[in-house]
Amino acid sequence: MRVKLQHLAHARSGDKGDTSNIMVIAYAPEFYPLLKQQLTAERFKAFYAGTVKGRVDRYAVDGIGALNFVAQGALGGGVSRSLCLDNYGKALSAAVLGFEIEVPDALKGKLRGMGQARGSTT
Amino acid sequence: MSGKVIRIGSGAAWWGDRVEPAILNADKGDLDYLCFETMAEATVSAAQVRARRDPSFPGYDTYLDDRIKGVLPGCLKRGTKIITNQGWINPNAAAERIVHWLRHFGAKGVKVAAVNGALITERVLELTDRILENGEPTRTLAPNLISAEAYLGAEPIVDALKAGAQIVVTGRVADPSLFLAPMMYEFGWDAMDHMHLGPGTGIGHLMECGAQVTGGYFSDPGFKDVPEPWNLAFPIAEVSPDGGCILSKVAGTGGAINLMTVKEQCLYEVHDPANYITPDVVVDFTTIRLEDLGGDRVRVSNISGKPRTPTLKVSxxxxxxxxxxxxxxxxxxxxxxxxxxxxxxxxxxxxxxxxxxxxxxxxxxxxxxxxxxxxxxxxxxxxxxxxxxxxxxxxxxxxxxxxxxxxxxxxxxxxxxxxxxxxxxxxxxxxxxxxxxxxxxxxxxxxxxxxx
The missing domain is CATH 3.30.70.2750 (Alpha-Beta Plaits)
Structure with missing residues (x-):
């Protein structure tokens, strides 16, 4: 089944200059390999196309089941220059929650918040 | 864990942060140290612009009175030392203002240290070469330059503590250094001891954004819920001499400290998790171990450190x-x-x-x-x-x-x-x-x- 990433992982974004780092953290250890395999830096950049203008690097922290995406050119030139209402890009991390992940049916019972959001599965 | 444990609390994560959780930490946190982080990237420049236009602006945190007045009674009673970067562009004036409040509360003979030297506006173009963001020479910034400040590390704060300061107020200092300094002072860690400064700075990083590790910037209804998100506490680190800690908060407050909140804050504003560069040490977060002890307590251990770089970052x-x-x-x-x-x-x-x-x-x-x-x-x-x-x-x-x-x-x-x-x-x-x-x-x- 394909589900939105929000059922497998949580996310947070931070800012430094014109770079946003967006981390994706697995809710359960079983989900981490799926994230690592399917949410590559290339796919992340394609997903944020037009909003992230520079390169994207991905760092994995296996010990805590986390992927850290460092996206350059994501903050309109930097917090003070940005014309975006969300100058710091604090809301940018929410977008990746909509990235679709293929999940084996056996893990269905471990997905989080499946009753919460409309249109969670496709 | 062995040896003495020191209790370090957060008092602010940024200029606009709430004051009431800082007072709660001062009154009920049983703290050895209370640390305030009140500066953003543009804080110093904005303060310089304001100072040029408004001669009555004293150049320090505009909420200094609210914060200091609020926490001093609790800190004086418990003997909690305060470390704060509320000095902005005028740490001396901030220290004098803090002395005013100490006298107001009848505290005599309390030593307050002002750490200066971060501001290098006049020398920055000769001391620096390239702009990190675009590789252009820094001298291209000359016509529009307002302010330049180096990110100092923990060392001058440690010196002030050694000299007997109860309160240390600084200008620009790297955020985690505010929390690292009391660990170095209390545990006798040397400035070149990256094996301890790594974990200590890592703890400072987890603490510097205050409520972001206690359930703030976290709630997502139905997915990540925390109790009473309107009643968050600022975190407390119970730090051991080996560089491990337990993160906790004052009982009876809302929010949460759990593996999720700590993991999110661990990578917040971090680029390469194996090489988080600070003035004091290069932190490696990839080795971190976390253990949920229950009751809003998480044990943090095994953060690593590498020797510091020969340079300081200048903003x-x-x-x-x-x-x-x-x-x-x-x-x-x-x-x-x-x-x-x-x-x-x-x-x-x-x-x-x-x-x-x-x-x-x-x-x-x-x-x-x-x-x-x-x-x-x-x-x-x-x-x-x-x-x-x-x-x-x-x-x-x-x-x-x-x-x-x-x-x-x-x-x-x-x-x-x-x-x-x-x-x-x-x-x-x-x-x-x-x-x-x-x-x-x-x-x-x-x-x-x-x-x-």
Missing amino acids: IGCTEGFIGEDMFFYAGPGALRRAQLAKKILEERFKIVKLKADDLRIDFLGVNAIHGEMSPKNGPEPYEVAVRVAARTKTREEAIKVGREVDGMAVSGVAHTGKRVPHQDRFREIIGVWSALVPREKVHPSINYFES
């Missing part, structure tokens, strides 16, 4: 023009349709009034104003839409045109246009922030002492 603030911005509103059936016509009208109007903008955005709040171009193109029709207009310009006159043209939409625009009452010119000045590196031996921190 350089420059005037870079202006941003004009305003918004107006549509609702009901066809709201988006009317917003789209309004956008077209504004685009034509900006041609007619010859708006000279380096960048222009006309967004529909409710559709694409936050996530920009990646927003879904075929999303559901919103019931309400705000049209939000922003332009970056070189001059004030051009920036003011944005608000003036939105004014025109009141009687010359589209049906059912909702507008705010105009407030002045709706523009702001941009202080752009650039970074460079300076050899650390070229920066000379100094300490002044005051006594109540």
